[in-house]
Amino acid sequence: MQGRGIYFAIASLLALIIAFQPQIMVKLSLFLFLILFLFYKKFSKRQIYIILMIVLVFYSKARIDINRNESGFHGSETQFTVLFEDEVSLNGSLLSGFAKDSTGEKLLIKYRMKSEEEKSSLNKERLLGFSCQIKGSLKTVNGQTNPNAFDYQSYLTHQHIHWQLVVDQWGNCKELNGPILIIKKQRQQAIRLLETYFPNSVASLASALLFGERQILDPSLEKAYQKLGIIHLLAISGANVALYVSMIHYIGVRLGVTRERMIIVLLLYLPIFTYLSGASPPVFRAAMMMFLFLFVKLVSQSRLATLDICSIVFMVYAFLSPYLLFDVGFQLSFSVTFTLLLSTKGLLKPSKFLLIKASFISQLASLPIVLYHFYEFSLLSLLANLIYIPIFTIIINPSFITLFFLLFIFGEPISIMVKPVDFAITLMNQLTVRIASFPYQTVTIGRPSVWMILLLIGSIVYLLCKWETGKTRKSQLISILPCVFTLTFSYCLSHYSFSGQITFVDVGQGDSIVVQNGFHKKTYVIDTGGTISFNEEEWERPRNPFEVGNDILVPFLKGKGISTIDKLILTHGDMDHIGGAKSVLETMKVKELILPYVSNRSSLENEMIQLAKERKTSIIFVKNGMSWEEKGSTFKIVSPIIELEDRNDNSVVIHVQLGGLFWLFTGDLGEQGEERLLSEYPSLPVDVLKIGHHGSKSSTSATLLQAYQPKVAVISVGKNNRFGHPHQDVLDRLKERNIKIFRTDTDGAITYTFQNGTGTFSRHIPYDVTNP
Numbered sequence: 001m002q003g004r005g006i007y008f009a010i011a012s013l014l015a016l017i018i019a020f021q022p023q024i025m026v027k028l029s030l031f032l033f034l035i036l037f038l039f040y041k042k043f044s045k046r047q048i049y050i051i052l053m054i055v056l057v058f059y060s061k062a063r064i065d066i067n068r069n070e071s072g073f074h075g076s077e078t079q080f081t082v083l084f085e086d087e088v089s090l091n092g093s094l095l096s097g098f099a100k101d102s103t104g105e106k107l108l109i110k111y112r113m114k115s116e117e118e119k120s121s122l123n124k125e126r127l128l129g130f131s132c133q134i135k136g137s138l139k140t141v142n143g144q145t146n147p148n149a150f151d152y153q154s155y156l157t158h159q160h161i162h163w164q165l166v167v168d169q170w171g172n173c174k175e176l177n178g179p180i181l182i183i184k185k186q187r188q189q190a191i192r193l194l195e196t197y198f199p200n201s202v203a204s205l206a207s208a209l210l211f212g213e214r215q216i217l218d219p220s221l222e223k224a225y226q227k228l229g230i231i232h233l234l235a236i237s238g239a240n241v242a243l244y245v246s247m248i249h250y251i252g253v254r255l256g257v258t259r260e261r262m263i264i265v266l267l268l269y270l271p272i273f274t275y276l277s278g279a280s281p282p283v284f285r286a287a288m289m290m291f292l293f294l295f296v297k298l299v300s301q302s303r304l305a306t307l308d309i310c311s312i313v314f315m316v317y318a319f320l321s322p323y324l325l326f327d328v329g330f331q332l333s334f335s336v337t338f339t340l341l342l343s344t345k346g347l348l349k350p351s352k353f354l355l356i357k358a359s360f361i362s363q364l365a366s367l368p369i370v371l372y373h374f375y376e377f378s379l380l381s382l383l384a385n386l387i388y389i390p391i392f393t394i395i396i397n398p399s400f401i402t403l404f405f406l407l408f409i410f411g412e413p414i415s416i417m418v419k420p421v422d423f424a425i426t427l428m429n430q431l432t433v434r435i436a437s438f439p440y441q442t443v444t445i446g447r448p449s450v451w452m453i454l455l456l457i458g459s460i461v462y463l464l465c466k467w468e469t470g471k472t473r474k475s476q477l478i479s480i481l482p483c484v485f486t487l488t489f490s491y492c493l494s495h496y497s498f499s500g501q502i503t504f505v506d507v508g509q510g511d512s513i514v515v516q517n518g519f520h521k522k523t524y525v526i527d528t529g530g531t532i533s534f535n536e537e538e539w540e541r542p543r544n545p546f547e548v549g550n551d552i553l554v555p556f557l558k559g560k561g562i563s564t565i566d567k568l569i570l571t572h573g574d575m576d577h578i579g580g581a582k583s584v585l586e587t588m589k590v591k592e593l594i595l596p597y598v599s600n601r602s603s604l605e606n607e608m609i610q611l612a613k614e615r616k617t618s619i620i621f622v623k624n625g626m627s628w629e630e631k632g633s634t635f636k637i638v639s640p641i642i643e644l645e646d647r648n649d650n651s652v653v654i655h656v657q658l659g660g661l662f663w664l665f666t667g668d669l670g671e672q673g674e675e676r677l678l679s680e681y682p683s684l685p686v687d688v689l690k691i692g693h694h695g696s697k698s699s700t701s702a703t704l705l706q707a708y709q710p711k712v713a714v715i716s717v718g719k720n721n722r723f724g725h726p727h728q729d730v731l732d733r734l735k736e737r738n739i740k741i742f743r744t745d746t747d748g749a750i751t752y753t754f755q756n757g758t759g760t761f762s763r764h765i766p767y768d769v770t771n772p
Contacts, residue, residue, distance in 0.1 A: 069323075071162035072105055073138055080134045080165060082107060083176065087126035087188055089215060092542035095122060098161065099132075106160055108141065109134075111167035116539040128188055129181040133171030138163040142719070145506040145748035145764055146552060148375070148447050148559025158323035183275040187211055190276075190404075197407060197415045199422040201429060206400045208234045209392075212278030219544045221429050224436035226374075229363070229381025233392050235329070236277045238286040238337070243397055244273065245290055263298045267291060281317070281330035285337065288313045307341045310334070331369045339365035339464070347468050359385040361464065364483075368448075368456045371490075375558040376444040380435070391428075439589075445487065446494035446561025452486065459483040494561025495521055499755040500659060505529070505556055506744040506764070507548045509694065509718030509725070510576035513665060514557065517633050517658055524567045524635075526654070526665055528553055530579015549580025554587050556749075562588070568617075569594040571652040571667030573602030581608050590617045596652045597623040598643050622652060624680065633658040638684070639669065641676050648693060649673030655684055659754030664708065666692040666699075674704050688712045688752075689739075695726020702733055712740045712761070719745040 081102040088097030088109065095111040113119045141164050143153035156162070191213050194203040200216070207213040214222065214234060225231045245266055252262040274287045289309050296304045314334055317324060324330045343361055359382055370377055378384070399421060406414045448456065459482035466479030498518070505512040507529025515524040529548040557565075568590045570578045584590065585608065593612040595605060612619050627636040639653035651667025662685040669677065669692040689710035692699035694717045713734050717725045726743070734741055742750045748764035 069157065069160055072103055073163055075138045075140075075163070077138060078135055080107070080136070081131065082109070082134055082165075083131045084109075084127040084129065085181065086184065087128040088122075090119060090123055090126070091544060092536070093119065093540040094542065097127070098159075099165075105162075107138075108156060108161055108164040109167060110164055111170075116537070119539055126188065127173075128185055129176055129178075130173045131176050132173040134165065134167050135169040135171065136165050136167040139166055140164075143765070145744070146556050147503075147749060147751075147764060148556060149552065150555070154326075158326050160323075180275060183272055187213075187276045187278075190408075191216075193407065194404070197412055198403075198418050201425045202400075202403075202418055202422050205234075205396070205425060206404065209236065209240065209397060209400055210404060211276060212236050212280055212283060218429075220433060224433045227378060227436045227442065228384040228432070229370075229378040230384050230388050232332070233388055235280065236283045236286070237333075238282075238289070239393055240397060241273075241283075241286040241290050243393070244401070245270075247398075247401065260298065263294050266294055267298070270294075281324060281327055282333040284317060285310075285313055285333050288316070306344075307338075310337055310341055328369065328373050332366050335369060336362050336365045343464065343468070347464065355389065356382075356386060359389065364460050364464070367460065368453050371445055371448055371456070372453055375446050375555075375561070376442045376563075378442050380438070380441045384435070396425075442563075443491070444558050444561055444563035445491050447559045448490045449493075452490045452493075456483070456486045456490075459486050491561065497521065499753055500759075501754070502659065502663070502752045503556075504690070504714050504716055504742070504744055504750040505553060506749050507552055507580070507716070509721045509723070510548060510579070511571070511667070511690075511694075511716045512548075512553055512580070513690070513716075514560075514562075515656075515658070516560075516562075518631055522566045522630055523557075523562050523564065524569060525553075525557075525565050525584065526569045527571055527577040527667070528568075528580035528584055530575040530577065530581075532575050532579075547580065547583060549583030550587075553580050554583055557584075557588065564589045565591065567592045567594055569652060569654070570605070570608065571665075572596060572647050572650055573605040574647065574668060575604060577668065578604055578608060582611060585611050585615055585617065590615065592618045592620055594620050594622055594652070596640050596650050597621040598640060598647075598650045600643070600647065600650075602647065638664075638681055639673060639677050641680050644672055644676070646670060646672060649676070651692075653677060655681075655686075659752060659759045660757035661687040661752075661754075661759070663688045663690070664710070665690045668693040668699075670696075670698045671701060674699065674701055678704060678707055682707060684708055686710045688714065691715045691726065691730065691734075693725075694718075694721075694723070695730045696723070697727040697729055700730050700733065705733060705737055705739070709737070710739055712742065714750055715741065715743045715745075717743060717745045721745075 082099035084099045088095050093113045097109050098106055099109050100106050141153045141156055144151035191207050191211055194206050204217040208217055225234055249262050270287050270291045274284055277283045292309045339361055347357055363382055463479045463483050467476050500518045501516045503514045510529035511527040512529040513526040531548050565588055622637045624639055624641040634657040636655045638655050640650045644650055648668035648670050649672045651669050653669055654665045656663040664686045686708040691713050695715045715726050751762050752759050
């Protein structure tokens, strides 16, 4: 660990940790300082005093910042004057973006556009740099309602945003200008230039690599890059910054400008470049590191160690906004950079295997963060990086820079030169998506606990230290074992837990139930939820729509370490029950697809059947009387009995004995289906009843409740849904019989955890929050 950079790094990290967990981490920090003092003789008293001073300064600043992270609004305000300091996003008919109120508080702006003409008008400027008078209502942002889901509310809070402003009416808007706004508008115009004259495949990739803009990138391509572990190539990194600076410096020197003056030019350009490139944490880090390097070179003969530079940038960035500690890009950028810099004089000595070693170290450094946020890692990641990094660094990035500047100078005539580039990029994109679709290339571990993350970090540090100092090949190979053991143990915890779980996932207005029974963790998924789309015109349809299967259910399953589903049971063909099945079938290995034995299948059911055949998934059609057993648990199909006219009444209804309770999962069963069920099974033992059809008035009759006498009712229903579910009559019938009610709209995901025949229910949203 060379230079003073490690001191800065330790001080910065401790300051941030202390800021967020002061009571626990003050003791830990004192313990760490004691260890450093005892075991590192190179630490002088002066250096320790400096570190302590830095920690105290950071602690004070962070606490002030956290204490100020409160809203000045009460929620009843209706008139606002806001400034759009960044361009808004137009996704179908929805406009969304961030703006700053005249009081200085940031707001999330949401507006549903009324016409295609209005969308075209807004699309020209995207409101960047406009100050507008707005009438609307303030609404809170929904927090996390499922385990391991993305917590959008916390994400906004870390940016000091506490309200979303739902716009009812726009007032006067006037355009403002300022140095930063002018730079951002130039960035906006440059992206529009790419979109206008370059094919979409080239424009989308060039926008990401030149300006940090990924909104126009094909979502399937972005997902493929993420799956292969090369998503970082679509962001502006230190390599990009170094390339830009080298090209500008080379051109300037060739034109006769002195090196000293070129350094001054670059120092003036780098802050501008930061905003032109989107000012994301990785861009800021790379640009500011280069700025410090050039500045020290200009004003002093001495040289500042690169690790020192990285540490100082970390400190400055964290000092300005300590909440960036929670940003994934910030975490990945600095963890990988620090690890590579600490390895430069050991593992990364010049050799023909330098790229392989650097890629391997980067993968290790990012692994704990990747597992915590994305729950899996790619087995092809190292190979993909070795192939794609040279292609992007040597070919794609220089080509895009050259083409853009030629386009900027000569305009439309240059677009003819893009055709061969378009052909190559299209071919590469198709190959990337194809490789990403290979089976068994990812290992899904699930979200590790904090202790597992700490163990993994420790084992990685041990591995790198041993590989740097190990004298024999045997000792280096042995050093891999703690890392492998930690990953294996974490995998086993998620796949072979002694407890089982039944989770009613909050998928909004829809159904999805995940059943895991005991040690061997057989996984059944009953319905997948789905987003109901109403009649929309072409301009209203979102380019990248929210999709329940991809955005809620799949992350939930992966967070629990689930990559294989033994039985995917689709109770009937309505969108709100099987709309997410496509993402599940495409993303995970599904052994059996179970559907009702009926003739009037929906087009969506037929689509799922066809997809299952393509994925080599067994398809089973079930009806009354069919059953199976699994390690002492019984699953019996009690409906459909005969085919009825209403598809809801043909729902697959399952009676289950599991976890010491009897369960009845009813799909969307209505009155007629309930009557048929009661005539066939007049006295089923039922402890927990999944309320049919989200609690509609036409389901869960008094007769059904009287016959089965459940103790617990679970209602899977969307918050503030347009159907008015659950109906008050249903709630009254349940309350009259003292049946305990759980609802996904108020409780979030509802989980029953059991072991040895006993278990407990838990809500993801605590009771005192949902029912103050």
